[in-house]
Amino acid sequence: MTDKFISIEGIARRYPGADGGRISVFENLWLSMSRGEFGCVIGHSGCGKTTVLNILAGLDEPSEGAVIVDGQAIEGTSLDRAVIFQSHALLPWRTVLGNVSYAVTSKWRKWDRARVKAHAQKFIDLVGLTGSEHKRPSELSGGMKQRVGIARALSISPKIMLMDEPFSALDALTRGTLQDEVRRICLETGQTAFMITHDVDEAIYLADKIFLMTNGPGAVLAEIVENPLPKDRGRIDLHRHPYYYALRNHIVDFLVSRSKNFAATVANHDPRNVPTVRPGLGDPTIVSTPKVVETHPAQTAAR
Ligand SMILES: Nc1ncnc2c1ncn2[C@@H]1O[C@H](COP(=O)(O)OP(=O)(O)OP(=O)(O)O)[C@@H](O)[C@H]1O
Ligand SMILES: [Mg+2]
Numbered sequence: 001m002t003d004k005f006i007s008i009e010g011i012a013r014r015y016p017g018a019d020g021g022r023i024s025v026f027e028n029l030w031l032s033m034s035r036g037e038f039g040c041v042i043g044h045s046g047c048g049k050t051t052v053l054n055i056l057a058g059l060d061e062p063s064e065g066a067v068i069v070d071g072q073a074i075e076g077t078s079l080d081r082a083v084i085f086q087s088h089a090l091l092p093w094r095t096v097l098g099n100v101s102y103a104v105t106s107k108w109r110k111w112d113r114a115r116v117k118a119h120a121q122k123f124i125d126l127v128g129l130t131g132s133e134h135k136r137p138s139e140l141s142g143g144m145k146q147r148v149g150i151a152r153a154l155s156i157s158p159k160i161m162l163m164d165e166p167f168s169a170l171d172a173l174t175r176g177t178l179q180d181e182v183r184r185i186c187l188e189t190g191q192t193a194f195m196i197t198h199d200v201d202e203a204i205y206l207a208d209k210i211f212l213m214t215n216g217p218g219a220v221l222a223e224i225v226e227n228p229l230p231k232d233r234g235r236i237d238l239h240r241h242p243y244y245y246a247l248r249n250h251i252v253d254f255l256v257s258r259s260k261n262f263a264a265t266v267a268n269h270d271p272r273n274v275p276t277v278r279p280g281l282g283d284p285t286i287v288s289t290p291k292v293v294e295t296h297p298a299q300t301a302a303r
Helices: 049-057 096-107 113-126 142-155 172-189 200-206 244-265
Strands: 006-016 022-033 038-042 064-069 081-084 160-164 192-196 209-213 221-226 276-278 285-288
Touching: 006 049, 022 049, 022 064, 022 209, 022 221, 038 049, 038 200, 038 244, 049 064, 049 081, 049 160, 049 192, 081 142, 096 113, 096 142, 113 142, 142 172, 172 200, 192 200, 200 244, 209 244, 221 244
Parallel strands: 038 192, 038 209, 081 160, 160 192, 221 276
Antiparallel strands: 006 022, 006 064, 209 221, 276 285
């Protein structure tokens, strides 16, 4: 038994290489999250962030290892895990209401039209799209399309919300507004969320835990950074908190230097016991190097 809601257990992802060998994106990756936590992954391009998210979504399979969500090994996609894509991925021939309703019907197939519509409308209102229900995606701005994606994801009450750089294509103002909405909704509903971002401030604002990945190929989860800022932090005054710069500098230092030379500089890195650190005044406090308890027999057969 485990108190881990999400448990990534020793996963690897390998692709065939040009010389007939195999290229390893990452090996032996272990990561866990509790229910209601917001986790952000940060790492340079190509280190395998999307691959991890796709494996969590069930869109991709690990070459080795297993992923357990709420006590069950992931086997393929599920309406328990909603993905918000950077590219929106809306059905262009359906309206806002039609796109959200489609997801609701997929989850609750026996619901009548009125119930589906009322439920979908609730989430359209929640993301601030009241009045745009009958517009098609081509009539919406990028920010509005992303709101539909958020409404669609939330409408099916997923166990996890998975987001792959959902706001990176948006202007700063819209991005900020959507970050506020996602944060509010996650706090209000206790939503567990796993997000990839390249934006350090976005991670600091949204995440409880920030997972730092080294450069690929052969990337490793180097460190888990616990966010020391108070839960009721606001986006506007984030930078005024006394721990803000310690946290930000710690992440930026990792991206600028440690992510590149991690393997050469850190001896005895144990992927099963990745340190959790909490930046604050002075040096970061090492919170723990937890002993990993497997919740599932690792699937060792290389695919
Ligand atoms: N189908 C594939 N065949 C071969 N290599 C692949 C395939 N899909 C992904 N890769 C490789 O896996 C690595 C990780 O890709 P991934 O998309 O997970 O990176 P990422 O960290 O999300 O990068 P970015 O920040 O640019 O989105 C990359 O080097 C990529 O070239
Ligand atoms: Mg990616």
